[in-house]
Amino acid sequence: MAAITLVEIRRAFELGIEAHETGTSPSKLKHVLIDELSMTSSSAHGYIETVSHLLNCHCYTRTINAQATEYYLEQITQRYDIPTLKAAVEAVRKHLDYYLSASNNPQHSIRKIYEKYAELCEQNFEYSDLEKAVDIAKRDSSEERLLRLKSAPTKAVLIDARTKLYRRNPDVVAERLYIADGICESCEQPAPFLRKKDNSPYLEVHHIIHLSDDGPDCLDNTEALCPNCHRERHYGLTSPNS
Known part of the structure; x- marks a missing residue:
């Protein structure tokens, strides 16, 4: 399976925001990624759906790659407030815990990204709020x-x-x-x-x-x-x- 590219990640994030803000099912938007960028149906659905999971602080079980994880958190940092970023970071932690318990996979690259943004949240609360x-x-x-x-x-x-x-x-x-x-x-x-x-x-x-x-x-x-x-x-x- 070909690696998911930054072009696909960016488009998936925008569709994820659209799905989150309009209440549209990712299933109704995934065809955009399939038609425009030839993503598989499963990947297209997962990369769109994960955006809502992050914003809602829900554990997600589909894996997105480290580049997507960092891009999504970076965009949430720029577009939303700190409580929303905290929710997204906590969703990543839940995802990491799920994978560790289900497959004993610590996902080291994603864990480093989680630690980076968790510290950002901590510093912002402690020294800004x-x-x-x-x-x-x-x-x-x-x-x-x-x-x-x-x-x-x-x-x-x-x-x-x-x-x-x-x-x-x-x-x-x-x-x-x-x-x-x-x-x-x-x-x-x-x-x-x-x-x-x-x-x-x-x-x-x-x-x-x-x-x-x-x-x-x-x-x-x-x-x-x-x-x-x-x-x-x-x-x-x-x-x-x-």
Whole structure:
């Protein structure tokens, strides 16, 4: 069977969006790929159908290749909001789990793509969605934040189960950045650059025990890291969570 090309992938994605937005069955659109690009009926149906599965956070059992997986997630990133991307990334995770249980196939190339976009979702939530709340918390003194933290719950609230989205305490983020004072708490080097908005040192607050693993949202479970050390924590061989 000939490999699915980028031309076919792009056309299938557009048809998938059409099917998703209009409620049209992929079976009624697959003829376009068959007639225009000579795709097989099964592949045409699967590549169109997968788009809706991604957008709806549904497990899909038909395999699309790694190039298509990356292209679909890239397009969803550009066209939709972060919650929609989170749903799509979670659908990929469900697909990977399904294949691992059904055939013991880890699909390494697709798993790498999943990890890339899962991290993008995590970073966007932690340092974009929280941004306004952290800025407000920074206006207070360290003493005021610490006083609030004494009585603050440390169990992060799961606000979206399907995409594993947690509501984080902005006081934890603000105070950890204050304690770090612009120095990475792993490599002990200054932050690599300053934020455009306020010239503050750019560090990322990492949970040592992940919230998804029931780690507490508290100062003792966090560290302020430069981007490179943060990625090492998640993906490096020396990561304490590996």
